[in-house]
Amino acid sequence: MGTQHCPGRAGGGSLSCAPLRRPIRRDLGYAAFFALGAYSFGILTWPTHGLEWSFWIVILLVGPIAAFFGLVIGAPTLRLRGDYLAIVTLAFGEIVPNALRNMSDINIPWLGLNHFNLTNGTQGLNPVGKPVINLTAIFPNMQPFVVGENANQTHWYFLVLVVGLIVLFGSRRLDNSRLGRAWKAIREDETAANCMGVNPVRTKLLAFAIGASFSGIAGAIFASMSQAVFPELFRFNVSIFILIIVIISGMGNVWGVLVGGLILTLFDRVLLAQLAPPLLHSLGEQLNSDFLRGLDLSLYRWVMFGTGLLIVMLLRPEGLFPSKVRKAEFHELDEPMIEQEAPEWRPGGSAPAEESTMSDRDES
Amino acid sequence: METILEARDISMHFGGLKAVDRVDFAVERDAIASLIGPNGAGKTTFFNMVTGLHKPTAGRIFFDGHDISGKQPNFVTSMGIGRTFQTIRLFNNMSSLENVLVGMNSRLRGTWYEAFLHTPRVIREEKQASASAMALLEYVGLAEHAHEFAKNLAYGLQRRLEIARALATQPKLLLLDEPTAGMNPNETHEMTTFIRRLRDERGLTILLIEHDMRVVMGISERVTVLDYGKKIAEGTAAEVQKDVKVIEAYLGRRAVEAFTQ
Numbered sequence: 001m002g003t004q005h006c007p008g009r010a011g012g013g014s015l016s017c018a019p020l021r022r023p024i025r026r027d028l029g030y031a032a033f034f035a036l037g038a039y040s041f042g043i044l045t046w047p048t049h050g051l052e053w054s055f056w057i058v059i060l061l062v063g064p065i066a067a068f069f070g071l072v073i074g075a076p077t078l079r080l081r082g083d084y085l086a087i088v089t090l091a092f093g094e095i096v097p098n099a100l101r102n103m104s105d106i107n108i109p110w111l112g113l114n115h116f117n118l119t120n121g122t123q124g125l126n127p128v129g130k131p132v133i134n135l136t137a138i139f140p141n142m143q144p145f146v147v148g149e150n151a152n153q154t155h156w157y158f159l160v161l162v163v164g165l166i167v168l169f170g171s172r173r174l175d176n177s178r179l180g181r182a183w184k185a186i187r188e189d190e191t192a193a194n195c196m197g198v199n200p201v202r203t204k205l206l207a208f209a210i211g212a213s214f215s216g217i218a219g220a221i222f223a224s225m226s227q228a229v230f231p232e233l234f235r236f237n238v239s240i241f242i243l244i245i246v247i248i249s250g251m252g253n254v255w256g257v258l259v260g261g262l263i264l265t266l267f268d269r270v271l272l273a274q275l276a277p278p279l280l281h282s283l284g285e286q287l288n289s290d291f292l293r294g295l296d297l298s299l300y301r302w303v304m305f306g307t308g309l310l311i312v313m314l315l316r317p318e319g320l321f322p323s324k325v326r327k328a329e330f331h332e333l334d335e336p337m338i339e340q341e342a343p344e345w346r347p348g349g350s351a352p353a354e355e356s357t358m359s360d361r362d363e364s
Numbered sequence: 365m366e367t368i369l370e371a372r373d374i375s376m377h378f379g380g381l382k383a384v385d386r387v388d389f390a391v392e393r394d395a396i397a398s399l400i401g402p403n404g405a406g407k408t409t410f411f412n413m414v415t416g417l418h419k420p421t422a423g424r425i426f427f428d429g430h431d432i433s434g435k436q437p438n439f440v441t442s443m444g445i446g447r448t449f450q451t452i453r454l455f456n457n458m459s460s461l462e463n464v465l466v467g468m469n470s471r472l473r474g475t476w477y478e479a480f481l482h483t484p485r486v487i488r489e490e491k492q493a494s495a496s497a498m499a500l501l502e503y504v505g506l507a508e509h510a511h512e513f514a515k516n517l518a519y520g521l522q523r524r525l526e527i528a529r530a531l532a533t534q535p536k537l538l539l540l541d542e543p544t545a546g547m548n549p550n551e552t553h554e555m556t557t558f559i560r561r562l563r564d565e566r567g568l569t570i571l572l573i574e575h576d577m578r579v580v581m582g583i584s585e586r587v588t589v590l591d592y593g594k595k596i597a598e599g600t601a602a603e604v605q606k607d608v609k610v611i612e613a614y615l616g617r618r619a620v621e622a623f624t625q
Contacts, residue, residue, distance in 0.1 A: 170480045177479030177486070178465075178472045181458075185466040188455035195415055195449075197441040197470030197533050206476060325457045328513060 029073065029089035030215050030242050032096040033066050035234035037216025039100050039119060040065045042229035045129030048120075055131035055147075059220050066216020067209040074208030078201060093239050101231040124230025128223055131159065148225065156225050163221060167214055171254050174210070183207060184325075237302070244305050248312050250319025259321060264305075272298040368393040368537055368569050369414065369445075374423030374433075376409050376593075383409040385593040386423070391537070391586075396563055396570045398580045400604075401590035402613055407573045408450055410590070411539050415447050416440040428536065442470040446535030448526040450542045450573070456515035460506055460525050463514050464497040467532030497532060504528040504558075520551055524558075531566070538562065540572040544579050552576065556583050577614075581605065589613065 044051050044058045077088050104121035106113050119125065134144040147155040174180050182203045185193035194200050223229045241264075249260020276297045284293030297304075312319065318327045369391040376384040384406040391397045399407050412418040414425055416437040425433040432440050446467075455463050472493055474486040501507050504524040509517055514525060523543060530538060543559065544552040556579055562568050574580045580587055581601040589597040589604055591613040597604050604610055612620045 173479050173482055174476060177476065177490070178469060178474050179476045179479060181462055181466050182469055184458055184462070185455050185469075188457060189453050191417065191437075192449065192453040192455065193466065194437040195417070195441060195447055196467045196529060197438050198466065199436070199438045210476065328457050328515075 028086050028239050028243065029092045030211075031093045031234050031236065031238040032073070032089075033070060033212040033215035034219035034222070034238060035096050035100060035231075036069050036212075037062045037066045037219030038223035038229045038233070039125075039219075040216065041220035041223045042125035042128045043118060045224075046120075046125040047127070048117075048125075052129065055129045055224060058129065059131075059217060062216045062220040063213040066219075067213040069216075070208040070210075070212025071205055073212075074205050078204055090236075090239070093236055097231045097234040100234075122231060124228055124233075126228040126230075128227060128229060130224055130227070160221060160225075163217065167217075168254060168258065171214075175254075179203070179206060241305070244309055246319075248308060248319060250322035252325055253319075253321055253323035256319065256321025256323070260319075268298075268301060272301060272304075366393045367391065368428055369571065370426045371410075371414070372424050372426070374410075374413065374425060375421045376406070376413055376418055377421045382593045384413065384420075384590075387590070387593070387595045389588060389595065391569060391571050393569055394563065394567065395585050396559065396572070396583050397586045397588070398584035398601075399571065399573050399588050399590060400575070400577070400580050401596075404592075405590040405613075406593040407590055408541060409593075411447065411541055411573065414440070414539065415445060438470060441533050441535075444534070444536035445539060446530035446533040446537070447539040448523075448530050448541055448543065450545060452519075452522045452526055454514040454522055454525060454529070457513060459511050460501060460514060460517065460528075461494070461497055461510045463525055463529050464500055464532045465493055467529040468493050468497065468534075471532075471534055500528045500531055501525075503531075519546065520554075523547075523555070527558075527562075531562075535568065537569045537571065540570065542573055542575060544574065544576055552579060555579075559583060577605075 040062050041058050043049060044053045044061070045055070046052075073089075073092050077085055080088055100119050101121060103119040104117050106116040106118055108116075130149070131147040132144050133147065135142050136144065147159055149155070182193065182198045185196065185198055186200055186203055190200055222233075226233075245261045245264050246257055248264065249258075250256040280292050280295050280297070284290070284295070367390045369389075371387060371389040374384060374387050374389070375382065387406075387410070389399075389410070399410060401407055409418065413420045414427075414432075416432070416435050416439065419434040423433070424431055427440075427443055427445060430443060432443060432445075435443075455466060458466070472489055474489050478486040498507065498510060501510050504527055506517075506521060506525055506528065509521060514522065517525060527538075527540070527543070540559065544555045547555060559570060559572070560583055563570050572580075572584070584601055587597075587599065587601050587604045588595060589607070589610050591609075596609045596613060597607040599607075608620055
């Protein structure tokens, strides 16, 4: 299993941007919170620090920690929209891993920190904590159970599944709540939402905080699963991969993102990484072609994702499994507005022509 | 009569432009009042100051005994001022029902973690909210369009949905910005009847901006006229109609001369 092989990351990460995508359309900072979550987990469980807290306690702490950083990063970007927000959050995605890389030698005299090694630089934190289910207090005969012992990935599968389902149903519930409606309303028309009693600052900050905490928890699980945390894991392509999943599968649809994440991860990790090399190798043997024998398709992963993204954008901009809202938005210009028959209560009906006379009478 | 909204010596300047200039203005409880004036007279700017979208350059606004000048729009809404917009500003890609539910935002207490956990309290609250949103849609005649996207509604229905959304904020004072804009005489008549019903049945105070003099004269008990940001006349519809300054503002000096000759 490669260091990037993590269903938890793809699933949890891309689901975590579902709330973020609502009011604030383009946030490319997922990797930042993913890294923060992973590092928070690493720092609190790395044996060298001597903390070695329990996985379960740390995973509960990581949510609030990531949410806090979500607020710190979210607050200055509140006034930004669209591309500008994308640029700033993209920068944060670069800053966070770099900052973490350089936190191996902290000197703050008034805090008593002298050459304090928080993150162990490029080598990273290794090993980090594993989840241990220890019920000896209740069942004295039961041995403590270590999730992922002897590199058993099945345990992880179920843990990630449970967390993924919690996130999934949680986001569904949030979507259909007062907050979810406020998110949608702000995305549609911030001024009107504000005049209908929605507090835009609070609503947007909550989006940042909740999105960040989902990402952070995914990062913590990823850290525990790969048993190591180092800066190289959180390069920009993590954000891009998550974004590609969301865009290709269709924005605003949790189920679509789930299926899309599954397909793309399978394509990337199983087809490109596991199935393709032996197949190409034997094909190369047959045809006696050195090129095919040595071809490693996973090197062309980003070319394929990029091409796929382009094709989807050109042919089906709303994504493969869009929510009906997104579909409506993307095809707003294709079809004329549905003009309805005049309803019974109003003889005469409405005439679009009158709308244009209205604009003449607009008051500044 | 008790005043519900009072603006004292209020001004809004955008650079050198005095959009509203030292206006005193009061609305009495349970009244239907109108703010009229030619294009660019500062009517919408006045609304925006009351609802908190603009912070007045000078002066104070009192609502229901509280100073609301310069407060955030969401705070003003929670105090009990609902509004509609001159150009319809619905949440286009949300259903009619959702639009109304957004209006209830400041009246609901459910938090995000309660929604996440689906606590009984939040489930109950959501049920009640949906029921009262449906009731409001029924009231404005949109019940059968509850699950349609707002943008797919006919123009007149969109106007009604905007009013329903404003009503969902549970206002004491409703500000309507040109509710009959772009409507034919028939529709206009329907709307004026509806506005009167709102006051009589729901006990609202209504302040409307209107261009159409016939609408204003038909339903307003009190009319205030703005021109170039200044208040030029105030009184009953009949009084204002005869006011020389008003005729001049609307029709020009020549018209006044023609009338008086």
